[in-house]
Amino acid sequence: MTTDAASSAPPAGLRESKKQETRQLISDVATGLFLAQGFERTTIAEIAAAARVAKKTVTNYFPRKEDLALDHQDAFTASLAGTVTGRQAGESALSALRRAFVDAAAAADPVAGFSGPDFARMIADSPTLSARLRDLHDLREAALADTLADVTGAPRGDITPRTAAALLGAVHRTLFQRIQELTLAGQDNARISVTVIAEADSAFGLLEPSLADYAAA
Numbered sequence: 449m450t451t452d453a454a455s456s457a458p459p460a461g462l463r464e465s466k467k468q469e470t471r472q473l474i475s476d477v478a479t480g481l482f483l484a485q486g487f488e489r490t491t492i493a494e495i496a497a498a499a500r501v502a503k504k505t506v507t508n509y510f511p512r513k514e515d516l517a518l519d520h521q522d523a524f525t526a527s528l529a530g531t532v533t534g535r536q537a538g539e540s541a542l543s544a545l546r547r548a549f550v551d552a553a554a555a556a557d558p559v560a561g562f563s564g565p566d567f568a569r570m571i572a573d574s575p576t577l578s579a580r581l582r583d584l585h586d587l588r589e590a591a592l593a594d595t596l597a598d599v600t601g602a603p604r605g606d607i608t609p610r611t612a613a614a615l616l617g618a619v620h621r622t623l624f625q626r627i628q629e630l631t632l633a634g635q636d637n638a639r640i641s642v643t644v645i646a647e648a649d650s651a652f653g654l655l656e657p658s659l660a661d662y663a664a665a
Contacts, residue, residue, distance in 0.1 A: 541663035561627035589617035
């Protein structure tokens with residue numbers, strides 16, 4: 449009796465689980481090496497050897513070296529747009545984003561910038577990671593602009609949603625940097641949360657005269 453390839457292959461769910469395990473293993477090993485010897489000094493070959501996988505396996509899961517360090521980047525770039533899409537009835541984009549930031553800060557969410565001192569130092573010491581982080585802020589702002597256009601009925605690329613996204617993105621970028629600064633200054637997450645929640649109130653408040661009712665659900 450013969451067994452065909454389909455019946456002998458592992459179930460799709462198991463294959464996906466194994467892929468996720470491999471991806472997480474590579475990410476964890478890479479992070480450990482980056483923290484120990486610096487991002488710029490660590491090579492893909494070293495990561496592959498430490499994870500006991502082929503170098504091609506690493507690049508298949510993480511096409512760029514920066515992807516290994518900034519593994520929350522997909523959630524990061526989609527975060528502001530997702531908050532606006534999921535805003536409550538009658539809630540403006542500004543109100544929704546303000547509320548979401550306070551919740552994230554209270555939870556010390558890594559996507560908001562709570563990375564811990566070692567990770568924050570690694571980024572600060574790496575020109576490559578610092579540049580990539582700026583790119584991610586830009587991508588997040590662009591995604592927000594498209595969503596604001598969609599929910600207000602404006603064409604994508606219209607100046608109004610682009611400007612609103614730039615203003616809202618600037619507040620988030622500033623608060624993210626503030627969290628990193630306080631982390632590098634040695635403050636713990638609880639103290640940082642209290643500080644940036646208070647500062648967020650002032651920062652978002654500056655936008656109320658122009659955006660208080662913009663893109664209300």
